[in-house]
Amino acid sequence: MKMTRDGDVFIARLTPRQVSAMYEALSYLSQQDYGDTQLTLLVGAGRETVDALVERLAVRHTESSDFRLTMEELHMVHSALTAVPLNFTGREGAFLEEPFNIRLGFYRENFDALAYAVVRTAAEA
Numbered sequence: 001m002k003m004t005r006d007g008d009v010f011i012a013r014l015t016p017r018q019v020s021a022m023y024e025a026l027s028y029l030s031q032q033d034y035g036d037t038q039l040t041l042l043v044g045a046g047r048e049t050v051d052a053l054v055e056r057l058a059v060r061h062t063e064s065s066d067f068r069l070t071m072e073e074l075h076m077v078h079s080a081l082t083a084v085p086l087n088f089t090g091r092e093g094a095f096l097e098e099p100f101n102i103r104l105g106f107y108r109e110n111f112d113a114l115a116y117a118v119v120r121t122a123a124e125a
Helices: 016-029 036-043 046-056 070-087 096-106 108-124
Strands: 004-005 009-014 064-069
Touching: 004 070, 004 108, 009 016, 009 070, 009 108, 016 036, 016 046, 016 064, 016 070, 016 096, 016 108, 036 046, 036 070, 046 070, 070 096, 070 108, 096 108
Parallel strands: none
Antiparallel strands: 004 009, 009 064
């Protein structure tokens, strides 16, 4: 991931897989039976704002593309990538990799690495 700044907006150069992971994380949380309060606590925004970003990320790309994202949108993406795995735990609190992978199409390590890259590249921008 590469990121530059244009005033208050970040321009993130994202691969199709990165866009897909962001989309899957945000759309998964948006589809849960969360009220605005819960969703805001999880990702920093209510359903309308989350759904607007999900819609922007839903466009399928075959090549890397630039996305203009605000700090708030980057926060939503980072929070979603780190919050979704909490929904895939067993009775003892252990992470359930297989259901996570089946539902989201990614491994947790992919989400963790992307969340780290969002913070790192935004700080460098």
